[in-house]
Amino acid sequence: MMKWIKLAVRNIFRNKRRSFVTLLAIGVGFAAINLFYGWIHHSYYGLRVMAVQAEGLGHLRINRAGWQEKGKLEPEKYMFSKEETEKIIKLTTDEKEVILATPQIQVTGIVTNGVASTIFIAQGVVPKDDKTIKGGWANFRPVNGKELDDQKKYGAEIAQDLARYLNLTPGRDGVVMASTLSGQMNALDIQVMGVYDTGSDFSNDKFMRFTFDFAQSLLDTHSAERIVVLLKDWQDTERMRTTLLKKLQAAGIDCEIRTWKELSLSYLKTKSMLDMMFSFLFTIVIVIVVMTTVNTMGMAILERTREIGTLRALGLKRRGVSLLFSIEGALLGLFGSFMGVVLHLCVWAIIKIYPPQYTPPGISTSMSLTVDLVPQALFILVLCMVGLSLLAAIIPARRAAKQNIVDALGHV
Amino acid sequence: MALIEMKNITKDYHLGETIVHALRGIDLLIDKREFVAIWGPSGSGKTTLLNLISAIDEPTTGELAIAGKDVRSLTDNQKSEHRNETIGFIFQGFNLVPVLSALENVMLPLQIKGASAGEARKQALSRLEEVGLSELIYNRPAKMSGGQQQRVSIARALVNNPSLVIADEPTANLDSETARMIIDLMRELNEKDHTTFIFSTHDQRLLDRVKRLVRMEDGKIVDGGTKQ
Numbered sequence: 001m002m003k004w005i006k007l008a009v010r011n012i013f014r015n016k017r018r019s020f021v022t023l024l025a026i027g028v029g030f031a032a033i034n035l036f037y038g039w040i041h042h043s044y045y046g047l048r049v050m051a052v053q054a055e056g057l058g059h060l061r062i063n064r065a066g067w068q069e070k071g072k073l074e075p076e077k078y079m080f081s082k083e084e085t086e087k088i089i090k091l092t093t094d095e096k097e098v099i100l101a102t103p104q105i106q107v108t109g110i111v112t113n114g115v116a117s118t119i120f121i122a123q124g125v126v127p128k129d130d131k132t133i134k135g136g137w138a139n140f141r142p143v144n145g146k147e148l149d150d151q152k153k154y155g156a157e158i159a160q161d162l163a164r165y166l167n168l169t170p171g172r173d174g175v176v177m178a179s180t181l182s183g184q185m186n187a188l189d190i191q192v193m194g195v196y197d198t199g200s201d202f203s204n205d206k207f208m209r210f211t212f213d214f215a216q217s218l219l220d221t222h223s224a225e226r227i228v229v230l231l232k233d234w235q236d237t238e239r240m241r242t243t244l245l246k247k248l249q250a251a252g253i254d255c256e257i258r259t260w261k262e263l264s265l266s267y268l269k270t271k272s273m274l275d276m277m278f279s280f281l282f283t284i285v286i287v288i289v290v291m292t293t294v295n296t297m298g299m300a301i302l303e304r305t306r307e308i309g310t311l312r313a314l315g316l317k318r319r320g321v322s323l324l325f326s327i328e329g330a331l332l333g334l335f336g337s338f339m340g341v342v343l344h345l346c347v348w349a350i351i352k353i354y355p356p357q358y359t360p361p362g363i364s365t366s367m368s369l370t371v372d373l374v375p376q377a378l379f380i381l382v383l384c385m386v387g388l389s390l391l392a393a394i395i396p397a398r399r400a401a402k403q404n405i406v407d408a409l410g411h412v
Numbered sequence: 413m414a415l416i417e418m419k420n421i422t423k424d425y426h427l428g429e430t431i432v433h434a435l436r437g438i439d440l441l442i443d444k445r446e447f448v449a450i451w452g453p454s455g456s457g458k459t460t461l462l463n464l465i466s467a468i469d470e471p472t473t474g475e476l477a478i479a480g481k482d483v484r485s486l487t488d489n490q491k492s493e494h495r496n497e498t499i500g501f502i503f504q505g506f507n508l509v510p511v512l513s514a515l516e517n518v519m520l521p522l523q524i525k526g527a528s529a530g531e532a533r534k535q536a537l538s539r540l541e542e543v544g545l546s547e548l549i550y551n552r553p554a555k556m557s558g559g560q561q562q563r564v565s566i567a568r569a570l571v572n573n574p575s576l577v578i579a580d581e582p583t584a585n586l587d588s589e590t591a592r593m594i595i596d597l598m599r600e601l602n603e604k605d606h607t608t609f610i611f612s613t614h615d616q617r618l619l620d621r622v623k624r625l626v627r628m629e630d631g632k633i634v635d636g637g638t639k640q
Contacts, residue, residue: 003523010511310507313468314568315496315524317489405468409503 004320008327011300012335018296019332025292026336029285030385031343034378036281038348038371040274045372047271048234051264053137054199056123056130058102058228059237060244061263062088065254067225076181079105079223084253088227091247097236102129103224105215109178111158111190111208113166120162120176122208124215126150133230137199145170145194153214155193161205163195170194176208180220188218197365202265237261286388289336293392297329301400308400309408318401325400329393333386340385341378348373415576415608416442416465421474423460423631434460436631438474444575445606447599451613452628458612459580461628465610466499466578467491479575496525500569502579502598502611506561508553514540514564515549521572532571539567543597559590563597570601579611583618595621 012019051057063071064078071078080088085103092101105124110117127148131138148157156176158168168174170192177187190210198204216222231240241257248255261267301308308321316324348371355368423435435457442448450458463469464476467483468491476483479498486494500521501507508517515536522532540549543563553561562582569577579598583591595618602609619625627635 003529007509007511014511306505306507307509310501310503310509311520311524312492313466313495313501314521315492317492320524406463409468409507 004324004327005331008324008331011304011328012331015300015303018299022292022296022332023336023339026289026333026385026389027339027343029289030337030340030381031347033282033285034340034344034374034381035347035351035371036278037377037381038374039369040278041372041374041377042370043274044271046367047264047267048260049137050199051260051267052230052234053133053135054141055203055264056125056133056228057260057263058133059231059234059260060229060241060257061260062092062101062227062229062244062248062255062257063225065256067256068258071225075219075225076221076223079181079221079225080227080253082222082224085224085227087251088248088253088255091251092227092229092244095240095243095247097231097233097240099230099232100129100132101227101229102126102133103212103226104228105212105219105221105223105225107176107178107210107215107218109176109218111162111166111168111174111176113168113172113174116166118162118165119206120208121203121206122156122176122210122215124210124212124218126212129228130209133228141197141199143194143196145192147194148209148211149193150211150213152191152193153211153217154188154190155211156190156214157194157196157209158192159204159207160195160197161201162207163192165205168192168195176210176218178218180218181223182220184220186218186220188214190214199365200265234260289333289385289388290392293329293332293389294396296332297325297393297396300328301325301396305400305403305408306410308403309405309410312403312405313409321401322394322397325397326390326393329397330386330390332393333389334382336389337382337385341382344378414441415444415446415479416440416610417475417477418464419475421464421471421476423457423464423469424472434631435464435471438631438633440626440633442608442610444608445602446608446610447602447623448608448610448626449613449619449622449624450610450626450628451616451619452634453614456628457631458614458628460631462578462580462610462612465576466501467495496521497572498574498576500572500574500577500607502562502565502569502577502582504581504584506553506558506565506585508561508564508568510553513550513552514545514556514560514567517553517564518567518571521568525572535571536567539571540564542570542601543567557590558586559593562586562590562594566594566597566601570605570607573605574607576608576610579609581612581614583613583615591615591618592621 052059064080067078089101092098107122107124109120111120127150143157148155172192174190175187176190180186198207237259241259245257351369351371357366358369359366418438418440421435421438425432425434452458464471470484518536518539519532522535540546543566545563548556583594598609599621625636626633
């Protein structure tokens with residue numbers, strides 16, 4: 001086999017300019033795919049952080065079964081009692097994969113500064129647990145003012161656009177109104193502790209955060225709407241959903257568990273869009289690579305028709321000719337990929353040193369373009385390029401092998 | 413038993429709706445160790461005849477046996493093996509692989525056969541020495557003269573120790589002096605190794621150097637079809 005590989009390598013560099021153009025096409029395509037993949041890989045990471053930390057979804061959300069469909073109509077029926085809440089938290093935090101399980105409650109209503117009012121959507125959270133869920137995001141987008149505090153029961157955090165509309169700066173007072181679970185209108189005073197950036201234009205004009213106790217008071221209940229679970233490793237999400245669901249149902253708690261992917265406002269849609277863009281780019285590059293390889297191999301076969309006839313006359317079987325050209329195709333893919341790795345590393349390093357800034361749609365501030373270096377993706381794409389080049393070479397290689405020897409020897 | 417037995421061989425080519433009768437009833441017997449020249453004017457059927465003998469083409473009708481094998485009954489793979497083991501080729505245009513050195517070109521038939529690189533190298537070096545090219549083994553064809561390339565081609569044809577060497581106009585691209593040297597070299601190897609040589613030519617100056625002449629005209633053997 002080595003002798004045929006050696007011969008194939010020499011044949012590749014027989015027509016240096018053509019081979020260089022082919023290798024460049026493969027290399028540029030390889031680098032483009034990998035750079036784009038590196039960018040969306042980082043984007044997926046960012047979206048996950050946005051969902052789990054910024055949106056405060058945690059990794060899993062436990063609701064009473066049926067909450068999703070009927071919880072808005074009969075909220076009290078689909079909430080967890082205080083005893084159930086404590087039991088769920090106990091059973092959940094017993095699992096070694098779980099960092100914390102915390103009760104939350106969502107309130108919607110109207111917030112006013114005494115002059116103007118608008119709608120709000122607020123999460124009632126346990127401040128210390130919420131801080132743990134926010135993790136590094138809290139440093140990335142710190143609260144302007146003070147953070148929620150269990151000691152300050154009427155304190156509230158307010159999203160930056162909502163704060164701006166109502167001029168509710170830290171230290172100022174407002175009033176929130178909402179329906180209790182029994183349908184009575186309730187209103188409570190709040191004092192703005194801090195103003196925060198949700199990270200999203202869609203939520204920055206309506207989100208608020210209260211303490212869990214305050215939210216219960218506003219809704220006049222002792223129940224919890226959900227238990228949010230934070231895991232040590234996000235990759236355990238699906239497995240832990242199954243484990244916890246079985247465990248809680250076995251303990252007599254009729255519940256449903258949804259993951260951060262299902263709950264996130266944007267994760268699945270954005271991922272789906274990025275996946276589609278990646279598929280589109282990948283398809284274009286693959287078509288270019290295949291066409292270039294087919295063209296190069298076709299030209300090589302045409303130029304070497306007499307040589308093919310000679311090799312066949314000397315006793316090389318059809319499959320030998322086919323193998324020779326297939327090896328050449330695969331090697332084009334391999335060398336092109338190596339060129340692609342070099343190009344990719346160069347561009348990656350430039351982006352790392354001089355990151356361009358951009359503002360994604362729906363995101364409140366600009367961010368640096370970050371491209372992850374994913375060695376597994378590089379390796380898989382090398383295999384993919386070699387395989388594709390091999391496939392692209394097979395058809396011309398088979399055509400070469402089928403040539404009539406006399407005609408091939410007489411080819412000028 | 414004759415090395416080559418041809419009985420009533422015909423070969424027709426279809427050029428559109430026209431049928432070209434390239435060979436019209438050839439009967440030919442060639443024994444082992446013979447040194448045969450097939451000569452005649454252009455278009456007389458010399459190359460077609462050699463193509464059939466070398467099993468790279470098939471007759472339209474007739475019987476053809478080479479070294480006792482009915483070539484027409486062989487599959488494509490069997491024909492490839494037959495050519496590799498039984499027949500050596502010398503081409504008018506030398507047909508050396510340009511990306512390989514002289515040594516690698518000569519090693520090629522052995523490597524196609526599956527010989528180890530070491531064994532192939534040893535035999536190729538020996539054959540290159542026989543044709544007087546020991547000094548040029550690492551040269552690629554582009555860096556050799558026509559005569560040197562044809563000697564590499566002869567070494568390549570003989571490296572597998574074939575029972576038959578077929579040369580189609582081996583001297584056509586060479587000057588007279590080199591042509592005579594190549595024919596003399598072929599004859600020397602024929603006498604030394606007892607390999608059968610069949611070559612086509614229309615160069616009358618070379619005919620006095622061969623043992624047997626087969627003359628062709630219009631797809632027929634007009635002289636020398638049977639041994640004198």
